Amino acid sequence: MFITNPDFLAEFGFALTTSFWMILGIAGIFAIYLLFSAFFAFLNGLLTKGKEAKGFGSLKTVTFGDESAVVANRIASVLGVLTIFFLWGIATESRLLPFSLPGPFTGDSQFEYMARNAAGETDTGTVYFRVYSRDQEVERLEVEDNSPGFAKDDAVTILERRSAIVRAQNNDDGGKEDGYTITEINGQPVEADDVVNIEGAEVLFTKRGSFSVRPNQGMTMEALFLPPPEKVWATFLDLNANGYQGVSLWENVFWSLARVVIGFGLGCLFGIPLGYAMGLTGWLRGWFDPIVEFMRPVPPLALIPLVIIWFGIGEQGKISLLFLAALWIMTIAARSGVSGVNISKVHAAYSLGASKTQVLTRVIIPNSLPDIFTGARVAMGVCWGTVVAAELVAAEKGVGKMIIAASKFQLTDIVIVGIVIIGIIGFGIEVLMRMIEKRLIPWKGRG
Amino acid sequence: MSGLLIDNVSMTFELPDGGNVEALKNINLDIKEGEIVSVLGPSGCGKTTLLNIIAGFLAPTAGQVLLNNNPVKGPGPERGMVFQKGALFEWMSVRKNVAFGPSMKGMPTRESDEIVNHLLEVVGLKDFKEKAIYELSGGMQQRVALARCLANEPDVILMDEPLGALDALTREKMQGLVLKLWKETGKTIILITHSVEEALLLGERLIVMAPRPGRLHKEYNLPFAELGVGADLREVKKHKDFGKTRDEILSMIWDMEEEIMGRTENAA
Secondary structure, eight states: OGGGOHHHHHHHHHHHHHHHHHHHHHHHHHHHHHHHHHHHHHHHHHHHTTOOOOSGGGGOSOOTTOGGGOOOOHHHHHHHHHHHHHHHHHHTTOTTSSOOSOOOOOEEEEEEEEEEOTTSOEEEEEEEEEEEOTTSOOOOOOOOOOOSSSOOOEEEEEETTOOEEEOGGGGSTTTTSTTOEEEEETTEEOOTTOEEEETTEEEEEOTTSOEEEEEOOOSSOOTTTOOOHHHHHHHHHHHHHHOBTTBOHHHHHHHHHHHHHHHHHHHHHHHHHHHHHHHHOHHHHHHHHHHHHHHTTSOGGGGHHHHHHHHTTSHHHHHHHHHHHHHHHHHHHHHHHHHTSOHHHHHHHHHTTOOHHHIIIIIIHHHHHHHHHHHHHHHHHHHHHHHHHHHHHSOSSSHHHHHHHHHHTTOHHHHHHHHHHHHHHHHHHHHHHHHHHHHHOTTTTOO | OOSEEEEEEEEEEEOTTSOEEEEEEEEEEEEOTTOEEEEEOOTTSSHHHHHHHHHTSSOOSEEEEEETTEEOOSOOTTEEEEOSSSOSOTTSBHHHHHTHHHHHTTOOHHHHHHHHHHHHHHHTOGGGTTOBGGGSOHHHHHHHHHHHHHHTOOSEEEEESTTTTSOHHHHHHHHHHHHHHHHHHOOEEEEEOSOHHHHHHHOSEEEEEETTTTEEEEEEEOSHHHHHTTSOHHHHTTSHHHHHHHHHHHHHHHHHHHHHHHHHHHHO
């Protein structure tokens, strides 16, 4: 059994520890976010003190536990979003803010080392280093050392947040001879693997006798991991104007949406009649029940490999995947719409002289619309999630394809723009569906 | 012969565990055209089953129901139903609900609209013609249900506790409306109810059913429905026989309930 295998235990233990530290980090950031919330809540309390709340609900004395008395505080919503942007800004040295968390060290600094040569003499040399920022031109640092001692000065130019190895002995007289050793950094005796903090950096004295100069990282995020908000906005404008890899942003969006609409439409076209059939005849319910109940819990993403094997990576693969994602949801929604009809309505219709067809079209179908709409909302959400994932695997165009292509070049700003667009469109779909629902079935929940 | 004949109807349900329940046993009832009959009984006496058999939603295991000498084989427009609640079509306006029956027969809107206008006037909802069902109160909804049933010109109206879900005041008003409609239209009405008072007020003939097996227990011929047409129902209730009959029926039903309870306790 793999459970008793020590390799497995080590691997699983490692998985647990790493996730623990990751969760701890996320919890830390979340705690900071909550502190902001508490601070603003306190301020808000001070500002609204003495002002009486208005409205019927304000006279309720029991509000803790009364769900209807809890209304989302819109001030809190606005501040909550602003705080996210604020934290994003200060963590990425955004130029939109007058201040930020301390950034990485840039500029010039130096440290001294003392070396002893084979003859037992000692001398000091200086290592000059210049740390430059990515968006600046840099003049490389050069030194010329004409001092009489055997230890000659060194110079190195380092990109911010990166480290550099300095082999100080290379230019020292007799630095390659046996017996040459470096003994001190800035007056501090060192042995292999010791770390010495100096201004703007830390220096690791390696086993091979070289210095690893690591400039201070600061507390901000590198743009590779998280670009500042204005950079993301600029990227959005650029994508909007020029597209990415020859495809315009809106063409990408169009392709993703078109796949969702076609797949969802096909799912409805087949799923709804299938659901009605299952709701109306015992034979067909029995016939399709095993398939539907089996396919319903299979996540569409698990079908991607099979769909690619069957249909290839072309459009029909992605659309058939979305079709399958929508099909079962719509089938089940239509089926429960039929089962949910109050038998009195059906009896009343027959007693009023309706035929079977009339009962279907005038009673069962309109009665099932609320269930079908609920299903359609879920199906649209699932389809939208599935299309992005399907495009991650294989696509020529589409928002998912755009972000996976950008991620391969570490263009994090494009990835973030894509994610935000995906989120906004998903939200837009939900809002649109609710509006249509309100229009088409005003009686929902009021029968 | 015209009228409704319930001819030796029995209904036995088979239980999943192999046992049988005799919901109805040898029911014989002859209801003349234009009669208003109320059916009363403790829960489980099969009164709703009987109504469903008359409506044609259930086929009896023995016997048959004849309407104007034609055996009932299924639901049909000559037997209208009024349900307790939830039977209106929420996706249609009041007008479309009332016009449902005529439109099923293919009657053009112009013609059915006259019927709708007339009936909404009768039930007092003429200003609510274009309203949605969910905008109406429970009492108004039952008025729509009555109008919808009448629009179809049925020979018999079957009412399954039509006023059961209404509050006491609305219920009293609706009882007056039912009597008025009965007198004006001359329809045969069979009404099932839990309320002894309602059964007395609305039944020219009152039938008390007994449970296990469901059967006819006692029948009364009463003057109150006739007296109540167009009159104040509270006055009718002061009639000397009203209280006496009510108490008699109440203790009859009370005894039946007691017997059921006792049997259940002995079984346990």
